[in-house]
Structure formats: C-alpha cells, structure tokens
Amino acid sequence: MKIDNSLKSVGSASAGEARAQPAKSQPAAPAAPAGAKVELSSLASRMSEIEAAMANVAVVDVERVSEIKQAISEGRFKVDAGKVADSLIQSVRQMLASQTGRA
Secondary structure: OOOOOOOOOOOOOOOOOOOOOOOOOOOOOOOOOOOOOOOOOHHHHHHHHHHHHHHOOOOOOHHHHHHHHHHHHHOOOOOOHHHHHHHHHHHHHHHHHHHHOOO
C-alpha cells in the first residue's frame, strides 16, 4: 500500500492548537402570541406564597451558634455521650422502619 502525501496543509495552526470557531447565533425563542394567557393552579399559587414566606426565615440561629461557640471556648460545653448514642440509635431505627415498612 502506498501512502500519498499529495494533500496540502489547510492552515498554519499546528495539531495541538485549537482554532477559534465563530460563534453561531442561537435562534430566538418564538414570541408568544399577543392573546396568550397563563394561569397557575391554586396549588402553584400557594407554593409561591410559601416560598416567599420561607425566604424570610433564618436557616441558622446565629445567636444560638454564638452561645455554643462561646461555651466550647470556655470549656463549659459538655456532651452527654449516652444521650447522643440513644438519639443515634433512635434515628437509625426510624430510618430502617421507613425503608422496610415495619417499626
């Protein structure tokens, strides 16, 4: 088999270089007809109200976190290992019960 080297190089960019491609314009989304109307169900409206109310609720109680940090730094924060273990066992029992459908 003979290899023909008659093809000429098309550009001066080496194989490792990336060539810039012109950006293709994306077709614009079709505009809605002038008389188009969207209605939300009462559930969707209620959900929007709940989301708005939740946006104003703090996720973390910053004051409580500060109190705990202060107690840790002063050595006043005590961990009850028995209580932690009991809570952990209870949460595992609940998880297993929800997976198997039995208590």
